[in-house]
Amino acid sequence: MTTYIYARVSTDGQKLRPQVDYLCGKYDVPVDNLFAENFSGKSLDRPAFVSLCETVKSSDTIIVQDLSRLGRNTTEVLNFIDDMTNRDVSLIVDDLGRIDVTSATGKMVITTLAAVATMQREQILEKQVIGIAKAKEEGKYKGRQQSPETVKKCQRALDLVGNGLSKEESARAVGVGVATLYRYIKSQ
Numbered sequence: 001m002t003t004y005i006y007a008r009v010s011t012d013g014q015k016l017r018p019q020v021d022y023l024c025g026k027y028d029v030p031v032d033n034l035f036a037e038n039f040s041g042k043s044l045d046r047p048a049f050v051s052l053c054e055t056v057k058s059s060d061t062i063i064v065q066d067l068s069r070l071g072r073n074t075t076e077v078l079n080f081i082d083d084m085t086n087r088d089v090s091l092i093v094d095d096l097g098r099i100d101v102t103s104a105t106g107k108m109v110i111t112t113l114a115a116v117a118t119m120q121r122e123q124i125l126e127k128q129v130i131g132i133a134k135a136k137e138e139g140k141y142k143g144r145q146q147s148p149e150t151v152k153k154c155q156r157a158l159d160l161v162g163n164g165l166s167k168e169e170s171a172r173a174v175g176v177g178v179a180t181l182y183r184y185i186k187s188q
Contacts, residue, residue: 003061005029006052007036008069014038018128019065023094027063041072042121044080053080058088067113072121074114081110146184150176152185 003026007019016036024034034053037048044050054063062084064070071077084091085102093101093110101110135141146154153174158181160170171181 002056002060003027003029003063004033004035004052004056006049006062006064006069007034008041008049009038010040010047010059012038017068022081023063023065026094029063041068041070042073043073047086053083055071056084056087058076061092062091063092063094067101067110068117068120068164071154072117074111074118077114077117078111081107146180148188149185150180154181156184157181 005020005023007016007023009016009019016038020034020036021028024031033050035048038092039046044108052062058093065101067077071081081091081101086108091101091103092098092108095111096109099106099109100108132141153176157167157174157176159160160173161167165173167181168178171178
């Protein structure tokens with residue numbers, strides 16, 4: 001019977017440390033039993049999460065701070081909970097009052113909350129599309145900007161193109177993707 005902590009944040013602006021410190025401290029779980037990552041919650045196909053799933057065995061427990069840390073895809077989260085139930089692994093969601101979501105009551109609560117998490121993700125994406133459309137209308141949207149390092153690599157690639165290499169060969173030679181080089185050329 002081992003207890004594991006799973007912690008996740010989605011963006012570079014978010015910090016894992018507070019989540020990790022809170023859970024490891026509250027549940028007295030050693031750092032060796034911590035699986036943490038900075039990765040989007042849109043899919044469960046994440047390195048630390050997959051590693052955790054491969055590590056747990058019958059009678060183990062996984063603790064997460066809140067449901068959204070597992071993911072924002074209702075179907076995948078519910079399938080994961082079913083998998084843990086079938087493997088006799090308990091899943092504790094801290095902000096639900098230490099409820100084991102593999103129990104009958106827990107499954108009912110989690111189904112509702114997983115649907116809400118999915119809805120929230122879809123609303124975020126809808127707002128993003130609206131914001132981008134408005135910025136384009138106002139001439140303020142520039143799309144994703146290339147880093148200064150990528151710009152330098154693209155400039156070197158164009159020099160190589162000028163010396164007779166194909167765009168594909170040049171991109172490969174300087175270490176950028178062909179699509180990145182084409183985007184750079186289009187932006188010039």
